[in-house]
Structure formats: structure tokens, C-alpha cells
Amino acid sequence: MSTFSDYKKEIMTAAHDERISLALSRAIKSYRANTANALKKFPHTIKMAEEVQEIKSSAIAQMRKLAEEASAAIEENHGKAYIANTNAEALSIIEKLVGTNKLIVKGKSMTCDEIGLREHLEHVGNEVYETDLGEFIVQKLESKPLHILSPAIHVPKEDVARLFSRLTGEELPPDITQLVATARKLLREKFFAADIGISGANVVAAETGTLFMIENEGNVRLSTSAPSVHIALIGMEKLVPTLSDAYKVSEVTWRYANYGVPSYVSLVSGPSKTGDIEKVTTYGAHGPKEMHVVFLDGGRSELEKHPILRQALFCLRCGGCLYECPVFAVTAGHFGDKYFAANGAVWAGMIDKDKEKAAAIAYTCLTCGRCKVRCPMKIDAPEMMVALRRLIADGE
Numbered sequence: 001m002s003t004f005s006d007y008k009k010e011i012m013t014a015a016h017d018e019r020i021s022l023a024l025s026r027a028i029k030s031y032r033a034n035t036a037n038a039l040k041k042f043p044h045t046i047k048m049a050e051e052v053q054e055i056k057s058s059a060i061a062q063m064r065k066l067a068e069e070a071s072a073a074i075e076e077n078h079g080k081a082y083i084a085n086t087n088a089e090a091l092s093i094i095e096k097l098v099g100t101n102k103l104i105v106k107g108k109s110m111t112c113d114e115i116g117l118r119e120h121l122e123h124v125g126n127e128v129y130e131t132d133l134g135e136f137i138v139q140k141l142e143s144k145p146l147h148i149l150s151p152a153i154h155v156p157k158e159d160v161a162r163l164f165s166r167l168t169g170e171e172l173p174p175d176i177t178q179l180v181a182t183a184r185k186l187l188r189e190k191f192f193a194a195d196i197g198i199s200g201a202n203v204v205a206a207e208t209g210t211l212f213m214i215e216n217e218g219n220v221r222l223s224t225s226a227p228s229v230h231i232a233l234i235g236m237e238k239l240v241p242t243l244s245d246a247y248k249v250s251e252v253t254w255r256y257a258n259y260g261v262p263s264y265v266s267l268v269s270g271p272s273k274t275g276d277i278e279k280v281t282t283y284g285a286h287g288p289k290e291m292h293v294v295f296l297d298g299g300r301s302e303l304e305k306h307p308i309l310r311q312a313l314f315c316l317r318c319g320g321c322l323y324e325c326p327v328f329a330v331t332a333g334h335f336g337d338k339y340f341a342a343n344g345a346v347w348a349g350m351i352d353k354d355k356e357k358a359a360a361i362a363y364t365c366l367t368c369g370r371c372k373v374r375c376p377m378k379i380d381a382p383e384m385m386v387a388l389r390r391l392i393a394d395g396e
């Protein structure tokens, strides 16, 4: 998307794509029902979300300090930690760690997408497999993720069947159970053959350097435990002071992401170790021998300084707002760029410094505020869009 007219064309094409509205209407119905059930069953989540708003607001004001504290804790746990000020620095750190000719399995991570990590590692001669089913489909289709939690939300089962038939050389029917089993078969050996596993994290407890990773498929658990090296790339806005804070953020995240409870929550604080022989601590038992964590600033410290737009950093990436947004309902991730809807506009303007792109997204927003009602962090999208439009108009 280089100009406003390209964006307009893209979004209008998406708005007339019946497959997007069909896929979204099904997803919206199911998201609303599942979230209502989860909040009814666990009503304390609503109060906990208010507590998490306080935790995030205060944590974001001290992101750098928390990144330093978490780095010290990770080093104490025999991991290695790095703070990257820019996307280029993060890419360079990870490229040096990875080298070339490596087989890499990767969990879904918006921060990795943000800096183009997969494409970069492929460019320098590595083979990278997305292991989240939706990301795997999007990667193999050479498409782009159109939702933060369900990247292949726009791809119907018939298209997945065609894709997997091409990958396996077998004629596969559009049967979802069979397609999931095929993905399992295609990726299974990669987890154990991989040299390196890459992940993000939903939240990090600075006091212990513990990464919390929430998922349902089990691919993150495998990617971060089967290969001998684990590398995590994490935006600094994911840091909170304590384990207890991190647990609260996690519970609110998965509940508003429409799960009563997810299948897996992995807590990782350092490389695998054992002291079972003569009490001598030895690293690299069954899990990774090395763990490297890169905390990315990438413009977050600057964004934090804006009294209104800093709200974008509170986002838990639960995806709830997108199911309430009337524009997203007919355009999916075409309403945005790396991130979607109002947060996507803030990201484009304040992090990517692409005013034209930011303006296009900000003026597509209807400022209706439906997303704010759903958002566990009460992020005020209309307020942010008005502030962002003003910044852009003032040429700041």
C-alpha cells in the first residue's frame, strides 16, 4: 500500500469480496457466543481486566527499566537477553544468532511480523516454517495475515484443501479434520529436525524473566522445546513487573480472546537444565540448551510519550475489538497494515512513521467506538483517531 488510492482500491475490493464477509460473519457469531460464555462462567475476569488496565498503564511508563530487570533475570537463569532499540538492531542480533542454512520452526508472533523476521531469515539462507496452522496456510499461499489471532480467517476450507493437495501431491477433500491432520503430518518432523525455534510471548514477568505463551495448538510448546536453541522476540510493551501481574494479564487475554481456558500456557524462564547427576547443574537436558530473548523498543518509547496514543501499547492482542468493528467485518485485515483497525493506524503513524498509510487507516475508522466497549483495556479508538488525524494534519 504505497498511496491512498492503492489503499482505497484494496479496501473496496475487500469490501466486495463475499468470501471475506461470509468468513467474518461466521467468525463474529462464534466469537461473540464463546466470549459471552467465557465471561459468564468466569465473571471475575471483568474486574480483573480493570486491574490489568492499571498494571499495563504503569508498566508501559517504565518499559525500559522492566526490560533491563527482565534481562538481568534471564541472564541469571542462564539465558541471554538483548535490548534492540530499532527493528534493524533486532534483525541483526537474531541474524547473528541464527546464521545461515538453518531449519527454523516459528510460532505466531505479531512482533516478528512487525520487523519482517521470517522474510529476513529466509533471505539470508534459512528455511523457516510457520507452525501456527493459520500462519502456515498464509505462508504457503504467499498471502498476508488478515487477523491478529486467526491469520487465515479469509481462507475457506476449499482453498486450504487445494493448497494442501498441492503440498502433499494427494487429492484432499475440503474436510477440516483431514486438513488439520495433514498439517500435523507435514509439520511434525520439522519440529524435531529444526535447529532453532522462534517465538514471541504474550506477556513477560520482569522479576523472574518468565515468558508467558498462550496457545491452543501445541505448536508454540513444540517450537520452544524441541529444537536445541530457542529465540524469542518480544515488544517491550509486553513487560509487567511480577509473575502475579503476568498471570492476570494472561487470564484476561485468553478470556477476551474467547477462551474459557486455552489448551496450553507455557512459562519459560531459561534454557533446559538438570542437576540429577551428583547435583551438578547441566544445561540442555530435554529442552533447548540455549535461550535468547530480544526485547524490542522499535519506537515504543517514543509512542509512550504521547498522552493519548500511548493507549495503543496497552493492547493485549486478544482480537476482540476486530469482531465488533463494522469496517473490519467487511474488509478483514485490509483495514490496517501490520496491525489492524485503530491500533493499526497508530502503529503506521507513530512506529512506522508512514503518515500517508496512517491517514488512510485513520480516516477509514468510523470513530463509532464499538471496539472500546468490547476492549478489556478500554482503549479509546475514537479518541486516538481524532488525535492521530490532528497530528497528521499538523504535519507532526
Ligand code: SF4
Binding pocket: 324, 325, 326, 327, 328, 341, 342, 364, 365, 366, 367, 368, 369, 370, 371, 372, 381, 382
Ligand atoms: S471506532 Fe473505528 S476501529 Fe473502532 S469499531 Fe468503530 S470503526 Fe472500528
Ligand code: SF4
Binding pocket: 256, 314, 315, 316, 317, 318, 319, 320, 321, 322, 343, 374, 375, 376, 377, 378, 379
Ligand atoms: S485493542 Fe483491546 S480488544 Fe482490541 S486486541 Fe487490543 S486489547 Fe483486545
